[in-house]
Amino acid sequence: MKITDIPHTLIFLFRGLPALLLAAFIITTAPEARAAVVATDNFDSYTVGTTVVGGVSGTGWTAAWTGQNDYVTVVGGSNSITYTLDNGEVRGGGNALKITAPSTSENIGVLERAVPEITDGGDVFVSLIFKIKSGTDTDVDHYDGETFTTNNNIYYLAGDGDKSPTHDASGFAGYKGMAGARLAGGWVSINNKNEGKADGLIVGQTYFLVIRYSGWNTGYQGYDTITTWLNPATTDEGVGTKSGNNTSNDKTKAITREGNTSPYGSSKFSSLYLNTLGLNPSSRFHIIDDVRVGRNWADVVGIPMPVVNTITPSSVMAGNTIVVAGKYLADVTVTIGGVDAVINSQTDTTMTVVVPPSLGMGTQDVVITGPGGTTTKSLTVIRPPIINSATPDTGAGGDTVTIEGLNLEDVVVTIGGIRAAVVSQTGTTVVITIPRGLATGAQTITATSNAGEDTIAFTNTSPTPSAPDAIGITPLDSRTGATVTITGSNLVGAYSVTVGGVAAEITSRTDEALTIVIPGDSPTGSIP
CATH class of the missing domain: 2.60.40.10 (Immunoglobulins)
Incomplete structure (x- = not known):
């Protein structure tokens, strides 16, 4: 059953932030190098059942949460939500925040919190986990497990002081059952089934949302490009790359919306601002947790696990070197067969590793461990006889x-x-x-x-004996895979037998007889 009778939506806006120190953005060769995370809040320090308005917990914010007391309530217990990333990190857990609205109308501002103002035009990232609930007045879980096509939405906007949900850059979740990006009056979605993407959002399911505010327009001084990811892996930042508006490499994970039109776009980033559409206090609401604001992907998503594409050569003698190629390799350690391996050279995409001289022959696990997790591949160790x-x-x-x-x-x-x-x-x-x-x-x-x-x-010690002499074959007619006996003299020293030019397995031998198996790829007919 599709839910078609439930209008509900929320909107988040981000207002401009003051410039961060230049030193925080020095580029290094480390994969996904972390600047300081701008701000975070997981709501665990607040009391369940109370409003979050006036709350000052979390880190990095410059003011308390402000908004409408009755529609932003701290929840816990059965309302707690979690999401596990591909690197094993568990987001959420503990308390969370329930967001409703006084009516199902659009652009109802319910919550805001200021961060250090960002005015340098550099990228800003936001991530959080969320669950959408759409039930009935008597059964809030009634539609759990169903997709929906009506509005139960939150906009996440880059607030720049004027809090204009129609002009500011925003990501969203819940608009007509979709998640995506909105700017300059245009909506693009990740999970619009009608556009060949994934199914719509599912009521009662927890999702991971990442938004990037970028594309600083030097003409009218504003962020005019929004990219939104839904349930990305730590290695999925690249799928947000796009050529042309409304497109990306993988529309099941990310989508991009460009404005390029004054006055659309946010002129700075100074607060996280939440607007709603289609929510009500009793049965249509969002639960969110683990809100993070940062300046790069790693700040808000995490360090990716090492990615290994190739190990060259795949068979190597102990003590020799191998070349490992992939991504996120600049800050990893390596063991081979459980023994620490020496890394001779190392970048983000390649490293040269010495295979421990003490290893025995055979297949060995190559375990590559970095800040984001562990990747295991295999290698065959060989030794000269x-x-x-x-x-x-x-x-x-x-x-x-x-x-x-x-x-x-x-x-x-x-x-x-x-x-x-x-x-x-x-x-x-x-x-x-x-x-x-x-x-x-x-x-x-x-x-x-x-x-x-x-x-x-x-x-x-003996003189050269006579060559093998075959005088009989039993049976004369046979098939591949069958056993044949060759009789004659001087046969025990025979080291190979071919049938139609194909080597046959010798299963027993005496001086007078050899037993062989007809090879599977032997030709048919009369053959030598």
Whole structure:
């Protein structure tokens, strides 16, 4: 069921603020470097059931809350709201603020609080969490879980002294069931289903709202660009980037509205001002919490988690370096396989990291931790094979030799350049069969992996034997995946069998017989 019979709305305005010290805006290479947050209030210091008007808690404000006593009430308990960001930070909890209005009329100013006046034209950010309630006089939860298309709205305006909701720059939540930006008489929304965006706002659901006041117009001296985000991740500041009015990279998360028309836009930012549309005291209201005003994204949203796009190379020897590429990497630490890794160089988008020399082979977790959280990726650590011994160190074709050492689990073994059949293999031991066909005398056993190779001397004690001689195949007709037996002589030293040019797995061997599995990609028909 859609709610179509509920008119309700709220409006927030921000009035101009005095210039902050230039030192607060020095650009550094740290990701999302924080200036001092301008002002915050989470309402936890106020008494439940009382008006917030006259309240002076919170930080950074230059005056107490002012407004209409009867329509801004501190609530708690079951009315408490929370929202968890992608970096794990929980916004809200504890007390919150219930905002209503004396009637459903538009532009009813119910609340205001001054901040240090911002007049430098730099960007200003505001964030808060909110829940919209639209019920009946007897059941305030009646429409919880439903979307709505009527007005239950708050405007968040950059108040500049004249408190003009029709001229000042504003974000909004609840206008015809949408959230978005309003300026110069125009409304653009993030979640307008009719425009191919997300569904409308849901009654009783908690949302996270972020607004940026920007686009300082040097001609008429005012903020004339508003960007609003709904439920953004800490890494979503960029989706507010747009080309042309009313557009953004992702309209399910952010939308931008430009004015570019005098006298529209706020000439400064000096207070947070709330106007309402469509609210009433009994059944149509907003609950808000954790209000923050700042000069950058990190002030009001938080430090993003590290983002890792690539790790190069993906397989590396312990002790060598890797290059990690992504975002928000300038202030992170790294562990690989649970061991602290040394970072040789580091920027916001890339860093060079030394893989700890003590790590063993195999897949290792690469854990990257920053102020905004932790990101985990994986890396394959490889090590060159090490041969300590070959026992016995002499033998003839068909005999077995045990090779002992380290990092042998993935090696290929050759003797005198001929590949040896592997009987068993672990990281420290490989048992091989000496291939037939070797010349008598000194030979070299070589163990090779993608990390390198190692060798050890070996002596072949018998003269070169006859080549393998296959005289029969049973059955003669078969299919891929089936087992076939090859009979003949001198077969135990055979190190490879191909079927139609495709290597087959040897599952057992004697001097008189080999058992193989027909490979899956063998051709059909009569094949060698």
